[in-house]
Amino acid sequence: MLRIAICDDDRSDRERIHGYLSEYLEGKEIHAEVRVFDHPDKLIQECESFRPQVYLLDIVMPMLTGIQAARELRWNQPDAQIIFATSESSYALESFDVNPINYIVKPVAKDKLFSTLDLALSRVQADDKRSVTVKIKGGLCSLRLDDIMYIDYRNHVVSYHMADGEVVSTPTLRIGFSEYMDENHSSQDFIRCHESISVNLGAIDKLTKADITLRNKEEVPVSKSRYAEVADKYMDYRLE
Structure with a gap:
């Protein structure tokens, strides 16, 4: 089954992304296990075993940025698809080394997220064939x-x-x-x-x-x- 993780410390942004994701999965008739986190430490700890194929990460979070979290996750999941969402466009260059598939500026637009998810899932499907x-x-x-x-x-x-x-x-x-x-x-x-x-x-x-x-x-x-x-x-x- 497809596994997806969302991490954002802002409740309204977290709920918006989760809502759009649920709409996307329902529209595509895709069954997935989605876990939502409000802190990157919880994300890293749980995803050692959960191992999502797709991550939707905020960049500006307390203690540990989404980019730093992505570096930790990349070590054990080099093929994971990472999507960043943030209100700070200045982080785009810094995020380059974790090879995200897209960088979406908040407030996240539904059509932008949907097209990015299309790309992410096409790569997941290709990897699942291995x-x-x-x-x-x-x-x-x-x-x-x-x-x-x-x-x-x-x-x-x-x-x-x-x-x-x-x-x-x-x-x-x-x-x-x-x-x-x-x-x-x-x-x-x-x-x-x-x-x-x-x-x-x-x-x-x-x-x-x-x-x-x-x-x-x-x-x-x-x-x-x-x-x-x-x-x-x-x-x-x-x-x-």
Whole structure:
């Protein structure tokens, strides 16, 4: 399901944007989970797990600006669509580094917001197509790449560990882990951090020489021989 977050410390602006968004979703017959926040700290804390595909952010807020909040969110969600709304047009240049898709000056006009949402959702739909089909016992299973935390290999079975804690496993294989990864995940989305573990680069929250903390708070080990390669690939991924 589509997930959208709104954050604005001004009640009237927050309600206006929420009202327009509800009208837009109803008109397009789109089902979405929308969460509304009045402070950027609450937004950042909750969205670590909620992970909206679209953010509607005010820029001028207490303690933490919308741009600063967007930088925090970008770290774990490089593909999220960010829309800024503010009464201060002078922030446009400063917001450039978080790659927003639009910058709407308040009071937000309905037609401007609707056209921006059209663009945001077209990009979300394109991103949602990034999935893999996995052979499981009794058939096939389609998994969104963004939901895969890591893949491991035990007793000739490959298991996909998902963000919600679900584990999806293949039947017993006749090939090794390296060959399986080469055949099924030849892209740059995963990196081997251990002889029997490959982690999704987009799922990494913290990397040390001993282990990786994933965004769902799970930890996986990093072998000494693989740390340098993992660190290099992780930095390349973040700087793309």
